[in-house]
Amino acid sequence: MTAREISRETGVHRSTIYRWITQWQQEGTLRTRPRSGRPRVTAREQDEAVVETALQRPLTPATQIRRDLRLTGSNSTARRRLHEADISCYIPAMKGELSPANKEARLGFALQYCVESDDFWENVIFTDKCFSSVKAGARMFWRLKNGRYMEQHIKQKANSGRITTALWGWMSTSGPCELIQTEGRLISEEYVRIEEEVLLPNARMMVIPTP
Structure with missing residues (x-):
């Protein structure tokens, strides 16, 4: 093929193709040539x-x-x-303050259900409410890419004292589902309304068929 035909086939400019052909004919390789560059200033x-x-x-x-x-x-x-x-600068992971009793209860909950089969989890829905903002000006820090939840990389937080957006959502093994904004406090009557008018119809349609 001519350089023009190769350019049309690959989308590479003809001058680049000529340069590669010349380098191949002269050196037998297309590897990048060594560059001088500035020597490292650290040992x-x-x-x-x-x-x-x-x-x-x-x-x-x-x-x-x-x-x-x-x-x-x-x-x-x-x-x-x-x-x-592979160490980069990140914002610390945020977690609420947990007491030893909280940690023990969460571990017990996880151990209780970790033996369940996939069939069990296909009929489970997780639902929660309220997303809160965090304090501005969180410090950056250095960590490996896969070390976000290591103990030294977690910033404990209490209530931020900032704006709270009242949202309610749910998810299942199918993925994240409905997310709606609520007004005022999410009291029991409002919770029941959301479950009846939003959660149940969508769950029947997307996750758990009748009955």
Whole structure:
């Protein structure tokens, strides 16, 4: 095929195709040629120290890590070393304050039902109400991508004292379902109305057929 035909077939510009053909004829490969680039300003031991510091003190900013370790280079250098180790900056996971009794009760609930089969869970619906805002200005911190719910990466919170949006929703093994906004306090009469007018008809249609 000609370069024009290859360009039309692949959508690659003809000048790029000519360049690749020339490189293949001269070098026998299309691998990226080595680039000079600027040499690293930190040694391997310093890179390891940056990672270790961030994991031990995840709330420490990269600027502070650089100063504490007296690194040569900018603050961006410290951030790049962390990114190379798959450590990124995140907002802490938020969880309500749980007492030992709360934790024990939740664990007991989970153990009670963890042995149930898939058939059991296909007939289960979870429903809850109320989504609350969190306080602004949550601190960023360093962690591995899969470590969100590790103990040191969770920020305990009480009531935020901010705006609360009154919502009610439900979900099942089929996925998230209806989500509606409620007015005022969700008292028992309103709960019954929602279940009869919203939850039950949709559940019959989407999840659990009659009877």
